Amino acid sequence: MPSRMVQFTTTAGKAYEDTSFVTGDSPRTIEVRDDLANKVGNAGWFINDGPGDIQMAIQNNEQSGYSDNFTTKSGEMFALNGLNIRRVRLTWVSNSSYRFFIG
Numbered sequence: 251m252p253s254r255m256v257q258f259t260t261t262a263g264k265a266y267e268d269t270s271f272v273t274g275d276s277p278r279t280i281e282v283r284d285d286l287a288n289k290v291g292n293a294g295w296f297i298n299d300g301p302g303d304i305q306m307a308i309q310n311n312e313q314s315g316y317s318d319n320f321t322t323k324s325g326e327m328f329a330l331n332g333l334n335i336r337r338v339r340l341t342w343v344s345n346s347s348y349r350f351f352i353g
Contacts, residue, residue: 262286263294263353271304276342282352283311283336291335291352298322300346309337322348 264285268275282291290311298304301324307316311334319341322328335352 262289263351264291266350267348269299269347271300271340271342271346271348273342273345276340278340280338280340280350282338286353291330292333293331294335294350294352295327295329296322296338297327297349298324298346299348300324302344302346304346304348305341305343307339307341308333308335309339310334311336 264282266280268278271278283289296306303324304322305319306322306328307319308330309316316337316339321343324346330352338350338352340348
């Protein structure tokens with residue numbers, strides 16, 4: 251897959267990483283808007299680095315609930331662009347690890 255450059259609409263970005271995402275860490279709610287000084291995340295990526303699955307749900311700035319859960323599998327990378335992300339909820343399915351960057 252060719253690499254793509256991502257242009258951020260904010261001046262700051264935030265990185266999250268967990269090298270050992272296990273059942274006791276779940277669910278993890280990532281407060282993107284709070285971490286970006288009251289700005290929503292407009293561009294970024296999520297990578298499942300570990301051997302197991304992680305479920306992800308997104309809450310954008312216009313909704314009160316979350317999207318449906320979707321499962322990320324080992325080695326998968328998701329581009330998260332143009333979604334106005336307020337929060338992300340990660341749910342353990344099996345032991346894994348991840349990297350997540352949003353700006």
